Amino acid sequence: MYVADSRASTRRGAAGAQASAEGAVRSHTGRRRTAVAPTVLALGTVSLITDVSSEMVTAVLPLYLVAGLGLSPLGFGLLDGVYNGFSALVRLAGGHLADRGRSGHKWVAGLGYGISALCKPLLLLAHGLTPIGLVLAADRTGKGLRTAPRDALISLSSTPENQGRAFGVHRAMDTAGALLGPLVAFWILRATVDGYDAVFTVSFCVAAAGVLVLVLSVPNGGAAHRTRTPHPGTDPHPSPDARPDTAAGTDGAAPATTPAPRPTLRAALALLRHPPLRRLTVCALLLGLATVSDSFVYLLLQRRLGVPDRWFALLPLGTAAAFLLLAVPLGRLADRWGRWRIFLAGHGALLLAYAVLLTSWHGTALPYAVLVLHGAFYAATDGVLMAAASDGVPPELRSSGLALVQTGQATARFVCSLGFGAAWTLWGDRTALTASAVALAACAAFSLTLRPRPKGMAPA
Numbered sequence: 001m002y003v004a005d006s007r008a009s010t011r012r013g014a015a016g017a018q019a020s021a022e023g024a025v026r027s028h029t030g031r032r033r034t035a036v037a038p039t040v041l042a043l044g045t046v047s048l049i050t051d052v053s054s055e056m057v058t059a060v061l062p063l064y065l066v067a068g069l070g071l072s073p074l075g076f077g078l079l080d081g082v083y084n085g086f087s088a089l090v091r092l093a094g095g096h097l098a099d100r101g102r103s104g105h106k107w108v109a110g111l112g113y114g115i116s117a118l119c120k121p122l123l124l125l126a127h128g129l130t131p132i133g134l135v136l137a138a139d140r141t142g143k144g145l146r147t148a149p150r151d152a153l154i155s156l157s158s159t160p161e162n163q164g165r166a167f168g169v170h171r172a173m174d175t176a177g178a179l180l181g182p183l184v185a186f187w188i189l190r191a192t193v194d195g196y197d198a199v200f201t202v203s204f205c206v207a208a209a210g211v212l213v214l215v216l217s218v219p220n221g222g223a224a225h226r227t228r229t230p231h232p233g234t235d236p237h238p239s240p241d242a243r244p245d246t247a248a249g250t251d252g253a254a255p256a257t258t259p260a261p262r263p264t265l266r267a268a269l270a271l272l273r274h275p276p277l278r279r280l281t282v283c284a285l286l287l288g289l290a291t292v293s294d295s296f297v298y299l300l301l302q303r304r305l306g307v308p309d310r311w312f313a314l315l316p317l318g319t320a321a322a323f324l325l326l327a328v329p330l331g332r333l334a335d336r337w338g339r340w341r342i343f344l345a346g347h348g349a350l351l352l353a354y355a356v357l358l359t360s361w362h363g364t365a366l367p368y369a370v371l372v373l374h375g376a377f378y379a380a381t382d383g384v385l386m387a388a389a390s391d392g393v394p395p396e397l398r399s400s401g402l403a404l405v406q407t408g409q410a411t412a413r414f415v416c417s418l419g420f421g422a423a424w425t426l427w428g429d430r431t432a433l434t435a436s437a438v439a440l441a442a443c444a445a446f447s448l449t450l451r452p453r454p455k456g457m458a459p460a
Contacts, residue, residue, distance in 0.1 A: 036166045037157040042217045043150055044173030049210035050113060051174050053120065055181025055320075056203045059313040060189065062295040064196055067309060071129065073429075077421015079133055080295050090144035091410060095403025096268055098149035105149035105156075105399055106220045112146025113214055115139070117207035123200045148406060152399035153218070155390040163390050164339060167383030168331020172324055175378075179320035186313045268400035276392045277401060281408045283447040284385060287347055288412030290440035292354070292420055292433065294319065297374060300357055300429055301367055318368065322375020323382075330379045331387070339388035346380025347444050349373045354437040358430065385409075 065071045065079060098108040119139040126132040151167075158166035188202060189195035272278045298315040301307065307315070334342040353373035356366065386402055393401030416436070423432035 036162070036169045039157040039219060040154050040166050040170055041173075042213075042219075043154060044170045046113070046210050046214045046218065047150075047170065047174035048177035049213060050116075050207060051177030052181045052184060053203045053207035053210065054116070055178045055316065056185040056188075056199050056206070057120065057123070058295070059182035059185045059316050060196060060199055062299055063309055063312045065132070066299070069127070069129075069132075072425060074421045074425040075129060076295075077417050077419075077424070079129070079136060080293050080417045080421070090141050091148055091403040091407045092268075092400070094145035095148035095152070095399040095401075097145075098152060098399040099268070099397055104220045105153050106214070106218055108399075109146040109149040109153070110211065110214050112142040112144070112149075113207070113211045115142030115145065117142075117204060117211055120200055120204035120207055124197055144410075148399045148403035151386045151402050151406075155386070155398055155402070156395055160391065162335060163387035164331040164333075164335035164342075164384060165328065166331075167387045168328040168334075168379075171331075171379070171383040172327040175320050175323040175327060179317060179324055182313045182316045182320070186311075189313065268397055268404070271393060271397060271401050271404060274392055277389065277404070279450045280385075280389055280392075281405050283450050284405050285408035285412045286443040286447060287440070288409040289416055290436050290443050291350065291413055291416055292436050293413065293417050294374075296417075296420055296424075297353070297357075297370070300433065301370060303429065304357065304362075305367060315367070315371070318371025319375040319378065322372045323378045324375075326376055326379035327383065330376075331383055334380075334384045334387065339384050342380050343384050343388065344444060344447065346377045346384070347440065349380065350377040351437060351440050351444070353377070354433055354440065358433060358437065 062076065062080075065076050066073075071079070094108055094112060098105040116139050119135050119142065122135045122138075123132070126135050154166055154170055155163060184202065185199050188198045192198040272281065294316065298312070301315055302312055330342055330346075350373065353370050356369050356373070385405065389402055389405045390398065420432050420436060423435060
């Protein structure tokens with residue numbers, strides 16, 4: 001009788017402990033659904049500081065290359081393609097190193113931020129097409145190394161239900177830096193004699209501060225997530241007769257978790273065998289082939305409006321402001337209505353921006369309409385695409401999986417920059433933009449037939 005009562009008491013105690021644990025999990029999950037993780041905010045701060053640095057350079061680079069160095073649209077298209085697409089060559093390497101390395105995602109991302117920071121002062125010494133191309137290639141190598149590990153940290157620190165919101169908050173903070181960068185560059189150009197050199201010098205100092213914040217404030221991640229997880233189709237709650245990987249002690253202690261094997265490159269590439277991720281990657285690649293780079297959009301606006309050179313650095317502010325205001329609302333909307341719907345709607349906004357640029361409209365609202373649509377495109381696609389891709393990638397390969405999608409998109413945009421620059425040189429800017437608009441509409445229509453529906457993503 002005593003033994004029976006003791007067992008009953010033990011069962012009641014275990015049930016109470018389980019109920020308390022479940023209540024704690026529900027409470028924790030509830031908090032996670034209503035607020036983003038501290039890691040997301042820390043990474044957002046790093047991105048904010050880094051984007052102040054990078055957008056200072058990006059805001060003046062088109063004018064510096066075309067007006068200052070006298071590059072043709074084809075030559076600028078080559079450099080712009082390097083700037084936006086060279087990172088595709090190292091994104092897979094960065095993602096794989098972050099998943100495989102024992103030091104986790106943080107230090108691979110930190111290496112990327114550091115390389116990009118060191119490239120800023122080198123622009124002071126580069127004055128020809130080849131040296132500038134090499135510096136930009138090195139800078140984009142740093143971006144390629146850091147992007148997938150950083151996005152993996154955001155994804156792994158968030159619940160599946162609030163992925164869109166977490167990426168939206170990060171992208172909003174990132175865009176706040178993009179909003180400040182051109183303002184700083186504009187002020188420096190007006191306040192100094194050697195404006196471009198001063199911009200590159202200040203950009204390096206700000207980038208170095210961003211690396212320091214990353215080292216001091218972002219917790220290390222990656223290794224903590226490399227634990228063995230049940231494969232799909234297995235019972236997450238095995239019967240008491242099931243034999244655990246590691247025997248529990250006689251005192252009832254929980255069995256030790258078996259570390260998962262270190263991810264391999266073959267396992268990362270095998271992710272493309274899964275239809276949802278493969279379709280998402282193909283769609284990102286196709287749509288990237290018709291996405292004209294930001295620099296060309298601003299050059300087109302300058303030609304349409306006759307914007308003086310000294311005001312050119314302010315054009316990215318319109319895109320950044322719209323991105324900043326819309327990133328979080330569209331991220332939350334993507335969590336509720338379906339991330340694929342919002343992603344395609346963003347490309348619809350970009351198509352409208354192309355259409356406005358091609359019209360004969362010369363009103364004062366023209367630049368505002370184009371830049372708002374341009375910012376809405378980024379708010380609906382940048383973080384939303386990573387949130388959608390995160391649904392179908394296991395935690396131990398999260399960085400590699402996101403890198404696959406990013407690589408396809410970056411490679412496509414590299415090809416688009418080269419093609420658009422060549423088309424502008426041969427046929428003029430309006431013909432080149434018309435061809436891009438037609439290609440974007442065709443790719444968007446085809447993407448509707450490849451609509452991916454990974455687990456956890458609302459159907460479109």
